[in-house]
Amino acid sequence: MSQSYQYILKKISAMSHRLHSGLTKMLAFLATFLLSINAMAGFSVSGTQLLDGNGQPFVMRGMNHPHAWYLGETSAFSNIAATGANTVRVVLSNGDRWTRNSKADVANVIALCKQAQLICLLEVHDVTGSGEESAAGTMARAAQYWVDIKGALKGQEDYVLINIANEPMGNGPAPSRWVNEQSAAIRTLRAAGLTHTLVIDAANWGQDWQNIMLDNASQVAQADSLSNTIFSVHMYEVYQNYNRINNYVTGFLTNHNLPLIVGEFGQDHQGQFVDANAIMRVAQEQGIGYLGWSWSGNGSCCVALDIVNNFNPKSLTPWGRRLINGTHGIAKTSVKASVYNGVTLPASSSSAESSGSSSSSMASSSAAASSSSGNCAQQCQWYSDAPRPLCTTQSTDWGWENNQSCIGRTLCQTGQQGNGGIVRVCN
Numbered sequence: 001m002s003q004s005y006q007y008i009l010k011k012i013s014a015m016s017h018r019l020h021s022g023l024t025k026m027l028a029f030l031a032t033f034l035l036s037i038n039a040m041a042g043f044s045v046s047g048t049q050l051l052d053g054n055g056q057p058f059v060m061r062g063m064n065h066p067h068a069w070y071l072g073e074t075s076a077f078s079n080i081a082a083t084g085a086n087t088v089r090v091v092l093s094n095g096d097r098w099t100r101n102s103k104a105d106v107a108n109v110i111a112l113c114k115q116a117q118l119i120c121l122l123e124v125h126d127v128t129g130s131g132e133e134s135a136a137g138t139m140a141r142a143a144q145y146w147v148d149i150k151g152a153l154k155g156q157e158d159y160v161l162i163n164i165a166n167e168p169m170g171n172g173p174a175p176s177r178w179v180n181e182q183s184a185a186i187r188t189l190r191a192a193g194l195t196h197t198l199v200i201d202a203a204n205w206g207q208d209w210q211n212i213m214l215d216n217a218s219q220v221a222q223a224d225s226l227s228n229t230i231f232s233v234h235m236y237e238v239y240q241n242y243n244r245i246n247n248y249v250t251g252f253l254t255n256h257n258l259p260l261i262v263g264e265f266g267q268d269h270q271g272q273f274v275d276a277n278a279i280m281r282v283a284q285e286q287g288i289g290y291l292g293w294s295w296s297g298n299g300s301c302c303v304a305l306d307i308v309n310n311f312n313p314k315s316l317t318p319w320g321r322r323l324i325n326g327t328h329g330i331a332k333t334s335v336k337a338s339v340y341n342g343v344t345l346p347a348s349s350s351s352a353e354s355s356g357s358s359s360s361s362m363a364s365s366s367a368a369a370s371s372s373s374g375n376c377a378q379q380c381q382w383y384s385d386a387p388r389p390l391c392t393t394q395s396t397d398w399g400w401e402n403n404q405s406c407i408g409r410t411l412c413q414t415g416q417q418g419n420g421g422i423v424r425v426c427n
Contacts, residue, residue, distance in 0.1 A: 042157020043197035045228050050197065050259045050289070052119075053158035054338045060119070060261055060289025061334035062087035063307055063323065066297050067109060068098055068125060070311070074112060076295050079313035081116035083324045084331045088113060089121040089163065089263060089291045094145035096126035096137030104411065107152040107398040108382065111405040114159055117340040121199065121263075121291070123163035129205055131177075132170025139168055143185035147192040151397045154194070158339045162189065163199035163263065167206035167234060175212045178203045183223035190225050198229045199263070206234030206264060214248065217256045231256075232263035234293075235279050237272035239265075245275065245282045253286065261289035267319050268304040276319075280328035292323040380412035381423045390422070 043058070044051045052058040062085035065076050069091065080088050090109055092101045101109075106122065113120035124145055130136035142165040146153070153160060164185050169178055182200050189198060200220060202208035213231060221229050231252070239245050252260045262283060267276035276292075283290045296311040298304075307320035316324065324330045379387035391399040391406035399406045412422055 042159075042195065043161055043228070045197065045230060045259055047257050048253045048259050048287075050230055052337045052339055056338040057287075058086075058119070058337050059287060059333075059335065060087040060121070060291060061085060061330045062089065062118070063292040063330075064089040064091065064264060064294035066091045066294055068093040068101055070297050071105070073297075073311050074108075076311060077109075077112040077116045077118065079308075079311075080295060081118050082313060084334045085118065086334045086336050087119040087121055087289070087291060088116075089123060091125045091166075091294075092122055094124045094126050094137065094142055096141055097135055098126065100145075103149040103152045106149050107411075110152065110156050110160055111388075111398060114400075114405055117336060119337050120156075120160045121163055122160060123166045123199075123201075125166045127165040128167045129170040130168055131173050136170075139165055139181040139185050140188075142168075143188040146189055146194060150192055150194055153196065155397075155400065157196050161197045161199055161230075162194065163201065163232065164189070165201060167201050169203040169205075171204050172210075173203050173212070175210075175216055178212050179216050179219050182220045186220070186223045186229060187225075195226060195228070198224065199261070200229060200231050201263060202231070202233045204238075206232070207236060207238040208233050208248075209238045214252055214255070217252065217258060221256070221258055230259035230261065232261050234264040235262050236264075236266065236269035236274050239279065240273055240275050242275065242278040242282065245278050246285075249282050249286050249288060253288075259288070261291065263291055264293040265290065266293055266302075266305040267322055270301055276322060277326065277328070280323075280326060280333075284328045284333055292319070378422050380407040380409075381421055382407060382412070387423055 042053050044055075049057045050059075063080060063083075065073075065080060065088050067073070067076075067090045070076075077088060090113075092106065092109075094100055109122070110120050124142040126137035127139060127142050128136055130138065146162055146164065153162070164182075168181065186198055186200075200213075200217075202213035204210055204212070208214055213233065217231050221227070233248065233252075235245065239248070249260060252258075262279055265274060265276060265279050267274055280290060282288075292307060293305050294307065296306045296308050298306050304317075304319060306317050307323060309315040309317060322329065326332075378390055380390050381387050389401070389404060389406040390412065391401055391408050393399065393401065394408050396408045396410050398411070399408065409422065
């Protein structure tokens, strides 16, 4: 073989090696890129816009539901959806002030939101008014709660946003405290692998009359390694006219180029006027979300903030009529998240007014029918709800298969108390 021929063969071999090495590196990069896309599935932030899991702009229109204090009012989710709302902000407790909501309970809340085609904004309420309210919990403990229940949250990024702590400081805190505590909480959730859009409440019981959030939101946003944080102001008696409301919203959006929502508001707060009409008008003009407080169950101080009387969806209060049917109200301005477009989900079992005994009877009847029907399957009797599908690809936690929620077999058998468990259901 001539030396020139050997030289050519060596060159070809070297080129082949380089091509193979380059292809390997390119494939590794693509794998990493695809994994990063998967990790970031769900809501995201683009300038002042919140984008849903399909990359479409999403503007919240909805209300708050005090789930932590009224665990039995699960029909509220479907009833809230029936108003036209696209979002529900759900009160939870990490156990610092009220009874802790378990991971299983949070998973059930998410399932109820999805069945009603609502976006689920989850919040821990125990930190409310810290620094001024002696019973309040801490931001660090609130952040740890989300880490503790992350099994219920991961995989739900298209449907769930995490409002780390409700109204995390009372009046008069040093701005640095708000910045440092919110930033640390964000880092805790990100270090735990939670990639959901995070929501940060303002200081001053959420009303930000000291402009702490208005002045410092960008600094807090920088703590998020995923740049996926939005901010929430609560508008009550501090906000009594259009100019005050519009100036705050315009200033925030202009100064920070980040999304803002009105996470709570009403038309009255402890006897003081709130310009709810202007809040909804500004929200519509500026393209920001709003969530009225609250579905029902407010104490004696704040009965005027109930949207319906005694959790009865057929009994709207004056506030409920304004929030839902007003000029810029939910019914006229709400648009469902595009992740639900074309998806038919089962009717929420929470809409049934059945007791635990009637649900048990239903499960027993289904089991008895197995002798006369060949179309039977095992399902999960979850507490007093109607039987739900069992997951086929996982045994723990809640899942999402065939365009509906499902429950892992192990979770169904061990994750609840009472008469729940695996039952045989026949069509």
